Amino acid sequence: MQSTDKCLEELGWNEFFSDQVSEADVGQCRPVRVMAVHRGKIAVAGAGFESFITPYITGAEPGDDHPTVGDWLLIDRDTAAPMRVLRRMNLFKRRAPGDPRKEQMIAANVETLFIVASCNEDFSVARLERYLVLAREVGVDPVVVLTKIDLTDRLEDFAAAARAIQPGLDVETVNGRDAESAARLAGWCGKGKTVALLGSSGVGKSTLVNTLRGSDSIATQPIRAGDGTGRHTTTVREMHRLAQGGWLLDTPGMRELQLSDAAEGIAEVFDDFILVAQQCRFSNCAHGGEPGCAVRAAIAEGLLPLARFDRWQKLAAEDGIIHARRTKRPR
Numbered sequence: 001m002q003s004t005d006k007c008l009e010e011l012g013w014n015e016f017f018s019d020q021v022s023e024a025d026v027g028q029c030r031p032v033r034v035m036a037v038h039r040g041k042i043a044v045a046g047a048g049f050e051s052f053i054t055p056y057i058t059g060a061e062p063g064d065d066h067p068t069v070g071d072w073l074l075i076d077r078d079t080a081a082p083m084r085v086l087r088r089m090n091l092f093k094r095r096a097p098g099d100p101r102k103e104q105m106i107a108a109n110v111e112t113l114f115i116v117a118s119c120n121e122d123f124s125v126a127r128l129e130r131y132l133v134l135a136r137e138v139g140v141d142p143v144v145v146l147t148k149i150d151l152t153d154r155l156e157d158f159a160a161a162a163r164a165i166q167p168g169l170d171v172e173t174v175n176g177r178d179a180e181s182a183a184r185l186a187g188w189c190g191k192g193k194t195v196a197l198l199g200s201s202g203v204g205k206s207t208l209v210n211t212l213r214g215s216d217s218i219a220t221q222p223i224r225a226g227d228g229t230g231r232h233t234t235t236v237r238e239m240h241r242l243a244q245g246g247w248l249l250d251t252p253g254m255r256e257l258q259l260s261d262a263a264e265g266i267a268e269v270f271d272d273f274i275l276v277a278q279q280c281r282f283s284n285c286a287h288g289g290e291p292g293c294a295v296r297a298a299i300a301e302g303l304l305p306l307a308r309f310d311r312w313q314k315l316a317a318e319d320g321i322i323h324a325r326r327t328k329r330p331r
């Protein structure tokens with residue numbers, strides 16, 4: 001199928017999706033994007049088409065994909081019944097609360113992940129690294145967005161700490177309440193582009209969303225005095241239209257995202273350590289004081305930072321524990 005339909009392109013349609021649609025499909029189905037998920041219903045939009053439809057695909061097996069926010073879906077032209085979820089560019093998911101073996105889908109087909117952190121006592125390199133691992137694992141381009149620059153006189157320190165995490169990492173600094181300042185992010189928010197936000201409570205995600213949308217439709221709450229954190233103010237699960245023509249996915253589930261099976265993401269974000277570890281005498285070196293450990297040697301020589309080593313080990317251990325828990329069979 002040709003990917004020239006303007007209306008679809010504005011919704012994020014591109015060759016990755018059009019390549020999956022045959023001429024026969026086009027005769028019977030229309031592609032639509034899942035704009036919102038409600039209980040038992042999804043809101044979809046296509047070329048000159050908007051509707052609330054059932055999310056259930058007739059004849060789907062239990063293990064089959066079912067639609068989540070951001071998905072592209074083929075629906076029957078006549079009945080609007082969902083026929084098939086198109087293969088995703090990427091998918092955010094999390095372990096289901098209460099059952100670590102089950103997964104819940106959060107959002108699909110995101111081009112850019114804004115990893116939001118504020119320039120105050122809440123700023124944490126460990127947390128940024130964790131979100132970065134997640135971005136690498138999911139396969140979405142990360143941009144670190146540092147907010148509240150109007151409240152600090154140490155902006156360069158915060159920015160330098162973020163940039164030091166990975167060479168080439170995009171780091172932008174904004175006052176989320178100011179449209180001119182937030183315009184730095186416009187490049188990622190253009191027509192048909194989909195972005196998502198990740199960041200802890202109170203860092204200014206909703207504020208940023210409102211500014212980028214050019215409206216004030218998500219309620220923001222004043223920060224709690226004293227502890228530098230805010231309360232959750234976002235409750236809907238949907239795509240928001242941005243003033244620049246892009247789409248923003250801001251769902252509550254994104255906030256509880258945790259690492260799972262993230263070995264590859266960890267290896268990417270900590271590739272400086274992975275590279276040196278290849279020189280360790282033992283291929284399964286745990287870098288805990290074994291003879292011939294290149295990682296320990298590099299730390300001792302001041303070539304690798306000990307604090308970053310500790311964060312790497314902690315993330316790897318956590319991922320290992322989660323992985324073990326997930327793969328353990330129920331008795």
Ligand SMILES: Nc1nc2c(ncn2[C@@H]2O[C@H](COP(=O)(O)OP(=O)(O)OP(=O)(O)O)[C@@H](O)[C@H]2O)c(=O)[nH]1
Nearest residue numbers: 148175176201202203204205206207223231232233
């Ligand atoms: N001065 C200043 N205040 C900001 C900035 N960004 C956000 N705030 C304020 O910080 C508080 C928290 O912002 P929110 O946008 O609600 O934070 P959030 O990340 O969406 O929080 P949750 O919904 O709890 O996840 C609000 O009072 C905002 O007005 C900024 O860049 N500068």
Ligand SMILES: [Zn+2]
Nearest residue numbers: 280285287293
């Ligand atoms: Zn070692």
